[in-house]
Amino acid sequence: MGRYGVDEAVIPYNLNGESNWWHDINDSPLWQDRIFHILTALYGLVAVIALVQLVRIQLRVPEFGWTTQKVFHFLNFLVNGVRGLVFIFRRNVQDLHPEIVRHILLDMPSLVFFTTYALLVLFWAEIYYQARAESTDGLRPIFFTINVAVYSIQ
Numbered sequence: 001m002g003r004y005g006v007d008e009a010v011i012p013y014n015l016n017g018e019s020n021w022w023h024d025i026n027d028s029p030l031w032q033d034r035i036f037h038i039l040t041a042l043y044g045l046v047a048v049i050a051l052v053q054l055v056r057i058q059l060r061v062p063e064f065g066w067t068t069q070k071v072f073h074f075l076n077f078l079v080n081g082v083r084g085l086v087f088i089f090r091r092n093v094q095d096l097h098p099e100i101v102r103h104i105l106l107d108m109p110s111l112v113f114f115t116t117y118a119l120l121v122l123f124w125a126e127i128y129y130q131a132r133a134e135s136t137d138g139l140r141p142i143f144f145t146i147n148v149a150v151y152s153i154q
Contacts, residue, residue: 041084043084044081046076050074050080072116075119114150118147122143125139
């Protein structure tokens with residue numbers, strides 16, 4: 001194996017506006033399709049894992065109904081499934097009319113993602129409060145208030 005100097009390790013940045021490898025990839029529909037297909041597969045994988053976890057928990061303890069943990073896995077499935085669909089059908093999404101429908105479809109997964117991980121914080125806060133034998137009565141109203149505020153602002 002040969003040794004490479006610093007000049008060979010640096011990716012040249014062309015200030016003259018001539019094409020370079022990044023612009024070639026960025027402007028290539030084939031590369032964009034490949035990247036979006038990879039993102040779709042990854043989001044789909046996370047969605048399937050979340051769904052499997054949800055089913056496993058439901059089969060193990062069906063008597064508890066919709067617990068915080070089950071809702072977390074369901075929201076994770078929903079967020080990643082919708083994002084995967086948006087990536088696979090991105091050209092169709094870009095052509096949606098009226099424009100507000102497109103914005104809702106593109107922004108909603110981010111809002112649900114916020115809710116999902118705010119729910120995770122709620123879950124850990126409940127565990128912490130229960131471990132210290134303190135009341136958890138005020139945690140859920142705070143969770144809902146924060147979510148209503150974020151969705152309203154959006």
